Amino acid sequence: MVKPFKDLCFLCEELSKLSKRTSMANLVSNFIKDLDIEELEIASRMIIGEIFPPWSQLEFDISGATIWKIMKELTGITDEEFIDFFNETGDLGSCVKEIFEFKGKVQTKLYQFKPLSITDVNEHLKELASIIGEGSRKRKEKLLKALLERASPIEAKYIVKFIIGERRHGFGEGLMIESISKAFNVPSEIIRRANMFLCDVGKLAALTKKYGSQYLRTINVTLFHPVKPMLADDAENVLDALKTLGGRAAFEIKPDGARVQIHKKGEKVKIFSRRLTDVTNSLPDIVEMVNRKVKLKEFIIEGEVIVIDENRKPLPYQYVMRRFTRVKDTDKMMEHYPAKLYVFDILYADGRSLINKSYENRRRFLENKIEESIVMPRIVTSDPNKAEIFFKYSINSGHEGLVAKRLTSTYTPGIRGKHWLKIKENPKTLDLVIVAAEYGYGYRFKWLSDYHLAARDEETGEYLVVGKTFTGLTDKEIIDLTSKLERLAIAKRGRTIIVQPKIVLEIAFSEIQKSPNYRSGYALRFARIKRIRSDKTPEEADTIQKIIRLYEDQFKRKGKIL
DNA sequence: CATAAGACTCG
């Protein structure tokens, strides 16, 4: 039976009203129970807002601004009206719905009455995402306009939400697994396990309904089908990590680079990023390296890629990103920013899955088959002092810290368990001044939840922005700060207000970067709020001169390119 | 042809 798309929209509406996880899972479980296989696959993806699996290479490439433009053409709404609608609703999807409802009264022939089915919408979205090449922007807009013209207000709301990736109904992958479990009476642990290899909730639901738990158990790693990477939890220090891991553990270097999963069979090599996108084309030197240094015909290995200078010192993370995002002229990039690979795990070798082997087993296998120069350095110890010395060594070599690993642990894809533990230095902090604030999105749209942080210039007395942050405060603190900031407002620009520089925050960060975007020339990476410094005046805040000093200090450990 | 805006990557 063909299910109307409208029903799925109503389901999402219900979900956003609920807060109890179990009742949300029950609702979805009932909805998906009697869908046919094809619709089940599509609907499961839609409900959690992941329309395409991560490696499918299908992308919408459409932003909120484009939606705005299309809405103007479709309804004749003015910019001022649009902003009013947006400010009232707080999210673009609801805003589109309201506009359609309002304008629908004026222009009744705005949408046709042949109802959209779930499959219809999916076909349209797929087509939309596959448009590439010259003039693609125009063709995409035309197609989307046609689709929205057919949609009722509530349908338009969710089409827009899917396209711009705005979910915010509190129902994600984890709850979908619970729902599939309930709907088809299969233990959630089995579904969870299968999901690690499939990385696609749609396929997961379809296979569960079609074949049941016996089949799900047989799913395993497959070449050229990326697996969700196993994740590490945080540990305070090496002692803490040793305690959690049972007194003895492996400690590997943690470089400040990007994670890769490399698959090879015959001549074919593919490199996947942590989010499972195919980055092979950007990293030809890594492809060449594995061809030379891995002595296996078929394999899946995992490692970290960094970029080094002529002294083989790690360059700042910015350069790693340059390599990852570049697809043209990769030859020149290879010369200027040579990449280095550190392999730390092996999941598959010559026809055999290794993920159920222990860490020590996998590591020994890896050391036998891979040239030492690209193997991640590590030690195994039960002595906290030795671990601490290795940690210091890692930091002083320009790396981020260590990852401690339980020797007996198997590879658990997609899970952030207590088997791998990240150990980093305590973050540095700065006291910075709020000079502007933005109203947030979703449930924070009435609160000033994003703060522009500035350092004082000793020479001019001016406050220079060095970053923004939105995280670290509780909801209550955000509400309090909102009213304080509103009283300090000087000017308003859209959803941003400029405020008098009065409030000082203690900000933790991971690194200082050279910024092309800020007038100050510097930006903080991963800025987050530690606490509100009500005891400090803006004059006592840290200065841009101090930030420049800290920036230069970073090169005592890291490599630098002139 | 230069600049600006948009999209997409990552940790």
Next chain:
DNA sequence: ATCGCAT
């Protein structure tokens, strides 16, 4: 990535 909140 980091965080707070729910459980």
Next chain:
DNA sequence: ATGCGATAGAGTCTTATG
């Protein structure tokens, strides 16, 4: 204590626009 979803940054490349 743990899992989950929400929040959204900075940098860089690509496309659109005047």
